Structures are given as C-alpha cells and as structure tokens.
Amino acid sequence: MTLDVIVSKPTKKSEFEECFKVTQKAWTGLPCEQRIPEHIMQASDRTSLFRIAKENSRVVGYAMCFNAKENQIYLHAIGVDGKAHSKGIGKKLMDELCKDAREKGVESILLTYEPFKTNNANLYIRKMKGQVIGFELDAYQSTNDNGDASTDRFLVKISTAQEDTPVREIPTNALIQTKVCKVKYSPAGNMEIIRSGGATFDHKGFCAIEVPSSIKHIENHGQEKEFGLIYRDVFTLARQVGEIVDFRTVSEFNQRRNFYILQQRK
Numbered sequence: 623m624t625l626d627v628i629v630s631k632p633t634k635k636s637e638f639e640e641c642f643k644v645t646q647k648a649w650t651g652l653p654c655e656q657r658i659p660e661h662i663m664q665a666s667d668r669t670s671l672f673r674i675a676k677e678n679s680r681v682v683g684y685a686m687c688f689n690a691k692e693n694q695i696y697l698h699a700i701g702v703d704g705k706a707h708s709k710g711i712g713k714k715l716m717d718e719l720c721k722d723a724r725e726k727g728v729e730s731i732l733l734t735y736e737p738f739k740t741n742n743a744n745l746y747i748r749k750m751k752g753q754v755i756g757f758e759l760d761a762y763q764s765t766n767d768n769g770d771a772s773t774d775r776f777l778v779k780i781s782t783a784q785e786d787t788p789v790r791e792i793p794t795n796a797l798i799q800t801k802v803c804k805v806k807y808s809p810a811g812n813m814e815i816i817r818s819g820g821a822t823f824d825h826k827g828f829c830a831i832e833v834p835s836s837i838k839h840i841e842n843h844g845q846e847k848e849f850g851l852i853y854r855d856v857f858t859l860a861r862q863v864g865e866i867v868d869f870r871t872v873s874e875f876n877q878r879r880n881f882y883i884l885q886q887r888k
Contacts (some may be wrong), residue, residue, distance in 0.1 A: 628710055629718040637674055638664055638785045649714060669728075670695055673718050675702070675711050682706040686713040687723070690732055694779075695723055697733035708799050712745050717784065720750075724782040731782060734775040736822035737853060740836045740871070740880045747869040747882075751787045752778040754866040757857050771850030774857075778867075790868050792828060792883050802884065803856055804832045807877065812843055815852050821863050823867050827886035830870075831860060835878050 632638060664672075675683035683702035684755055690696040697719070702711045716731075725729060733752075735742040746752040756777030781787050801823050806814045813834055823829045833853070834840055860866065860882075868883040 626674050627682070627709065627714055627809070629673055629714050632672060632674050637681055641674060641684040641701075644681060644684060644703050645699075647703055651874065664886050671719055671722055674717055677706060677709075679710075683715055685712045685719055687719065687731065693727065693729040694732055695728050699732050713749050716745065716750050716780070717726075720780070720782040720784050722777070728782055731780045734758060734777050735778065736772075736837070737774065737776055737857060737882075738833060738840065738849070739870075740833060740835070740837070742878070743833075743869040743882070744871065746778050746780065747866070750780045751784070751790065752780040754861075755779050757861050759854065770856045772846050774850065774854055776857075790866050791884075792870070801881075802831045803852075804859060805834055805879070813839065813849075815846065817847065817852070821860060821884060823864075823884075823886045827884075828865075828883050829864075830881040831856060831866075831884055832882050834881065835860055835880055839883055863887060 632641070636765040670689045671687040673685050673686075674681050683700070683706065685700040686698050688698055700712060700715060705879050718785075719731060733746065735746060736771040737743070747754070754776050758771050758775045760771070760779055762773040801818060803815055803817045806816050808814070821829055834849065840846055864884040864886045866882050867885045870883060872879055872881070
C-alpha cells in the first residue's frame with residue numbers, strides 16, 4: 623500500500639477533468655456516451671459525496687455517491703487509474719467515504735457490482751466487510767429473452783461505522799471441503815463450472831462458491847453468456863438457503879482461486 627496517496631474533496635475544475643480521464647482509462651470497454659461526464663461528477667460533489675485520490679499531485683482515483691433514502695447514500699462509481707492499482711487506493715477512498723458519510727449522519731453505503739469482478743468482491747466484501755443484501759437479475763433491463771445474465775448484480779450494504787463491524791471468523795475448511803460449485807481449468811485454458819447440485823454446509827454452517835479467477839479470461843473465451851446463466855442459478859439458490867458473508871482468494875496447486883463464503887441461514 624502506498625503512503626503517498628491523499629484522499630480529499632476536489633477544489634478546482636481541473637480535478638474533475640482529471641477524474642474524467644481516469645474514467646476513460648478505467649472503463650475502456652464502455653462507449654464514450656456511457657462514461658460519467660464532468661457535470662455529473664460536480665453534481666455529486668454538490669449534493670452528496672465526491673472524493674478524489676491524488677498521488678504526487680496527480681489524480682489517480684475518485685469515488686462518487688448520491689443520496690439514497692434516509693441515512694443511506696449510493697456509491698454510483700469508483701475508479702482507479704490502471705497504473706495505480708494494487709496500492710490500496712480503492713480501500714483508502716472507501717474508508718474516507720465512510721468517515722465523511724458518518725459525520726453527515728449516514729449509516730450505510732449502498733452499491734451494486736458484477737459478481738465475477740473479483741477485485742470488487744475483494745474490496746467491498748472482504749476488506750470493507752460489506753453485506754450482500756440482494757441479487758438483482760438483469761439490473762440494466764436488457765431486451766434479450768430471459769434478460770441478460772451479464773448484467774446481474776449483487777446489491778451490497780457497507781456500514782460507515784467500520785471500526786464497529788466485527789472481523790469475520792471463517793474456518794479454512796469452508797474453502798476446501800464443501801463447495802456449491804468449483805472451477806475446473808483445462809490445459810488449453812478453458813474453464814468448466816462443476817456444480818454439486820445444491821448447497822452442502824460443513825458442521826459449522828459454511829460452504830464455498832468458487833468463481834473464475836479472471837473476468838477477462840471469461841470474455842476472451844466467449845463464455846460470458848454460458849457462465850452468466852450458470853451463476854444466476856447458483857447465486858439464486860445460495861440466497862435462498864444462506865447469506866454470503868465473505869470473499870477469499872487462496873493459492874491451490876499454483877492456481878489462484880476465488881471463493882464467496884456462504885453461511886447457512888438459521
């Protein structure tokens with residue numbers, strides 16, 4: 623984690639312009655009209671919360687929120703320059719949002735994200751101890767038959783009182799012994815999802831849902847639709863019988879593996 627990053631409220635128009643450049647770099651897959659324009663960023667700053675991260679006087683990240691319902695705000699976007707990844711900037715932005723929101727009397731931050739985005743899961747679920755409170759099917763209301771599984775999203779609530787949120791104690795065997803599904807990698811690099819047919823919990827009431835190690839890998843092999851429909855069923859089942867309480871990354875046989883931890887509902 624870098625010690626040279628400062629998170630603050632933007633104070634001049636040029637900083638919003640730099641944020642837009644971060645958006646262009648961070649969201650390369652989106653057409654220009656879907657990227658967040660500067661005037662929307664400025665509206666967020668006026669009405670709710672907008673924070674920037676600067677490294678050596680250069681904007682390398684931002685987070686923007688809008689007011690939701692009473693005592694809650696909605697995280698609309700967070701972006702970090704690709705050259706500044708793995709420095710803890712996303713966590714620092716979220717920590718500052720929580721602190722500033724709490725001072726305004728806000729109790730929680732709501733957000734949605736794509737379950738395959740494991741870097742987001744690591745930030746929101748693992749580091750920020752977020753709670754998955756919903757699974758939104760086809761969040762962008764696709765016109766395709768049966769909706770578009772690639773736009774399914776987790777709805778997450780993060781407490782602004784981070785210091786009061788207990789650390790989760792998850793037994794290691796929840797990752798290894800009991801899985802709702804696991805990912806099998808072929809020598810050619812293809813992935814296959816092996817489902818167990820249901821959620822079998824260990825004696826402490828935990829089991830794991832393995833997800834692919836890279837969304838880019840899924841896209842490169844043209845498996846977005848196939849995997850999206852499989853995990854739509856998996857996460858729908860999981861939400862019926864338990865709560866997603868953590869996200870873990872482990873190394874197993876020189877392979878990086880990612881797991882959501884499901885706790886049986888009492």
